[in-house]
Amino acid sequence: MIMYGTRVINAMVSLVAAAGVLNVLHAALLPLLVTMTLPSAWSALTMARRRYESFHAWVQHARAGRLLGSLLIEPEAAPEIRVHGVGGFLLRHFRAMSETAEAEQARLARLAARTGLIAAAWTGVATVATYATLGGLLLAGAMALSVAGTAVIAIRTGSQSLDTLVVEVNALHEEALFVGDLQRLYTEAAQRAIPVGGRALPENPREIRFENVTFRYPGESARPALADVTLTLPLGRIVALVGENGSGKTTLVKLLAGLYTPERGRIVWDDVDAATADRHRLAERIAMVAQDFKRWPFTARVNVALGRTSAPLCEERLATSIAEAGAQTVVADLPRGLDTLLARNFSGGHELSGGQWQRLGIARAAYRRGSILIVDEPTAALDARAELEVFERIRALADSGQTVVLITHRLASVRHADLVHVLDQGRLVESGPPDELLASGGLYAELYALQAEQFTKPPAPVTPPAPVHRVPAPKAG
Ligand SMILES: Nc1ncnc2c1ncn2[C@@H]1O[C@H](COP(=O)(O)OP(=O)(O)OP(=O)(O)O)[C@@H](O)[C@H]1O
Numbered sequence: 112m113i114m115y116g117t118r119v120i121n122a123m124v125s126l127v128a129a130a131g132v133l134n135v136l137h138a139a140l141l142p143l144l145v146t147m148t149l150p151s152a153w154s155a156l157t158m159a160r161r162r163y164e165s166f167h168a169w170v171q172h173a174r175a176g177r178l179l180g181s182l183l184i185e186p187e188a189a190p191e192i193r194v195h196g197v198g199g200f201l202l203r204h205f206r207a208m209s210e211t212a213e214a215e216q217a218r219l220a221r222l223a224a225r226t227g228l229i230a231a232a233w234t235g236v237a238t239v240a241t242y243a244t245l246g247g248l249l250l251a252g253a254m255a256l257s258v259a260g261t262a263v264i265a266i267r268t269g270s271q272s273l274d275t276l277v278v279e280v281n282a283l284h285e286e287a288l289f290v291g292d293l294q295r296l297y298t299e300a301a302q303r304a305i306p307v308g309g310r311a312l313p314e315n316p317r318e319i320r321f322e323n324v325t326f327r328y329p330g331e332s333a334r335p336a337l338a339d340v341t342l343t344l345p346l347g348r349i350v351a352l353v354g355e356n357g358s359g360k361t362t363l364v365k366l367l368a369g370l371y372t373p374e375r376g377r378i379v380w381d382d383v384d385a386a387t388a389d390r391h392r393l394a395e396r397i398a399m400v401a402q403d404f405k406r407w408p409f410t411a412r413v414n415v416a417l418g419r420t421s422a423p424l425c426e427e428r429l430a431t432s433i434a435e436a437g438a439q440t441v442v443a444d445l446p447r448g449l450d451t452l453l454a455r456n457f458s459g460g461h462e463l464s465g466g467q468w469q470r471l472g473i474a475r476a477a478y479r480r481g482s483i484l485i486v487d488e489p490t491a492a493l494d495a496r497a498e499l500e501v502f503e504r505i506r507a508l509a510d511s512g513q514t515v516v517l518i519t520h521r522l523a524s525v526r527h528a529d530l531v532h533v534l535d536q537g538r539l540v541e542s543g544p545p546d547e548l549l550a551s552g553g554l555y556a557e558l559y560a561l562q563a564e565q566f567t568k569p570p571a572p573v574t575p576p577a578p579v580h581r582v583p584a585p586k587a588g
């Protein structure tokens with residue numbers, strides 16, 4: 112914007128100078144100059160508007176095309192591209208999308224050519240008229256030859272700077288349309304975020320309460336992800352969130368962590384509404400192993416230490432966190448220990464298995480030492496032994512006074528929670544200690560029984576038992 116702005120000022124200065132000269136030479140010349148340049152102004156502005164509109168209409172298409180292009184060469188997609196033969200499918204779609212995008216470019220080019228032609232014809236006629244006027248004045252003796260020569264130079268300079276002015280104003284205009292979009296996004300983002308520099312949260316709150324919280328993801332008009340949820344999270348305890356897929360568990364902890372603000376209702380820490388609290392101080396209290404936690408393409412050490420970047424890296428704390436997450440064996444097996452780069456796309460990079468990554472993710476959250484630990488499906492990728500270990504550690508954390516908000520589908524692990532909230536389709540349907548919920552025979556008891564059955568019921572026979580062949584005993588002698 113600054114660059115285009117200075118160019119506009121430059122062009123205006125030289126235009127004013129040329130116009131001044133023309134005005135001194137003859138009063139009829141200035142309007143002629145303007146008539147000569149108006150068409151190019153019109154065509155440039157029309158084309159800019161069209162380009163902007165086309166950009167908006169096609170931006171999703173262009174992004175999808177680029178996405179397909181990168182999916183074709185992405186290592187994570189490679190196994191399915193090979194085994195499921197997805198490559199040809201992606202390529203076909205990429206080609207079809209490129210063709211429609213090309214057709215749109217051709218349409219714009221045709222329109223631009225037509226507009227340009229009209230503008231050029233108009234300019235041509237105006238130029239002829241200008242020089243004819245000049246010739247007429249010269250022949251009629253109303254203008255001296257030297258003055259006419261000066262006028263020609265001034266007209267050429269003037270029309271050149273007017274052209275430049277139009278081009279630059281046009282670029283400025285196009286840029287301003289996009290800056291306007293950006294401005295709208297900033298405003299919307301600011302409306303949705305918990306503000307910075309708000310109230311302080313209580314030092315040692317007793318509980319966090321969700322009061323009639325309703326939340327809908329931006330742009331989703333259908334059923335809200337959370338509907339009128341009222342529940343309490345007592346601090347210093349293990350609180351488990353249970354419910355079927357899509358019931359709103361992850362959404363609830365994202366609201367708790369201040370990643371979103373409720374559409375209706377409040378989240379209060381004792382008596383401070385989180386929406387009015389300082390966003391940074393709220394985040395300060397929270398450590399999170401998200402369901403889709405980030406696998407940073409850095410070394411193992413940095414992957415853990417990223418839990419808290421506000422303080423210098425502390426080796427001792429690093430070792431403790433790794434032990435707490437049961438990730439010592441993961442680190443010990445790495446070729447360069449904690450200094451191993453966990454990014455296969457760099458030379459010397461190493462890749463971890465899903466469960467190994469999960470342990471590093473837990474170590475990262477432990478390293479953060481937040482007072483509220485949110486773990487969303489922390490054991491989904493862990494083997495049976497590791498799962499037990501992790502839950503024992505989570506229990507130990509709660510015993511030491513840390514609050515744990517645990518989301519898991521492994522209901523056997525939920526038995527150790529102090530309080531369980533059961534969600535169903537975005538609504539809270541049951542709350543209470545696990546034993547009471549089991550006894551009351553609600554959704555929790557039903558899900559629990561379904562899981563327990565898998566271990567106790569013998570599998571149903573699918574095929575008739577194979578006939579037993581007796582191996583004849585070898586004859587003696
Ligand atoms: N980023 C998002 N944008 C739009 N809708 C979303 C988003 N994340 C989740 N949803 C929707 O919100 C609802 C609740 O999702 P949520 O992730 O909270 O469920 P969940 O209980 O954690 O499920 P799961 O057990 O599968 O992890 C779902 O219907 C889902 O489609």
Ligand SMILES: [Mg+2]
Pocket residue numbers: 360361362402487
């Ligand atoms: Mg989830």
